[in-house]
Each structure stands twice: as structure tokens, then as C-alpha cells.
Amino acid sequence: xxxxxxxxxxxxxxxxxxxxxxxxxxxxxxxxxxxxxxxxxxxxxxxxxxxxxxxxxxxxxxxxxxxxxxxxxxxxxxxxxxxxxxxxx
Numbered sequence: 242x243x244x245x246x247x248x249x250x251x252x253x254x255x256x257x258x259x260x261x262x263x264x265x266x267x268x269x270x271x272x273x274x275x276x277x278x279x280x281x282x283x284x285x286x287x288x289x290x291x292x293x294x295x296x297x298x299x300x301x302x303x304x305x306x307x308x309x310x311x312x313x314x315x316x317x318x319x320x321x322x323x324x325x326x327x328x329x330x
């Protein structure tokens with residue numbers, strides 16, 4: 242199986258308080274977080290991207306770990322890093 246290794250830069254929500262009260266002025270200074278996620282591109286469609294940071298060595302195990310489903314609406318860009326190709330046999 243071949244999976245491109247990619248870096249996805251996307252915007253995530255930010256919890257604006259640290260268990261304390263904030264002034265309106267402080268609240269209005271908050272911005273979303275820019276996130277870099279790196280993983281194997283397992284699936285991509287018009288709505289979302291599926292990344293897996295880990296994959297079982299044996300393809301027949303079909304196991305993945307630290308997976309993310311990222312909505313396309315929050316993706317700023319996706320960069321190809323390389324392609325992983327498992328040798329069979």
C-alpha cells in the first residue's frame with residue numbers, strides 16, 4: 242500500500258480562558274491556533290482529510306494510530322513530504 246506523507250497546516254479553536262475571568266479587551270485579542278500536523282494521507286475528499294501518524298508495519302494488520310479527521314474548511318495548505326511504499330515479499 243502506498244500513502245503520501247504530508248504536512249497539513251490548519252486552523253484550530255482555542256480555549257480562551259485559563260479557568261479565570263477575562264475582560265472583553267483580553268477576549269478580543271485572542272486568535273485561533275495555527276496547527277501543523279504530519280502523517281500518512283489515508284483519505285481525502287471534498288469535505289475532509291484523514292491522517293494517521295502511525296501505521297502498523299505489516300499491511301495485513303491494517304492498523305493505524307494517532308489519527309485525525311480534519312475538515313477541509315479549516316485547512317490552509319497541504320504539503321507533500323514523501324511517499325511511503327512498503328516492500329512486499
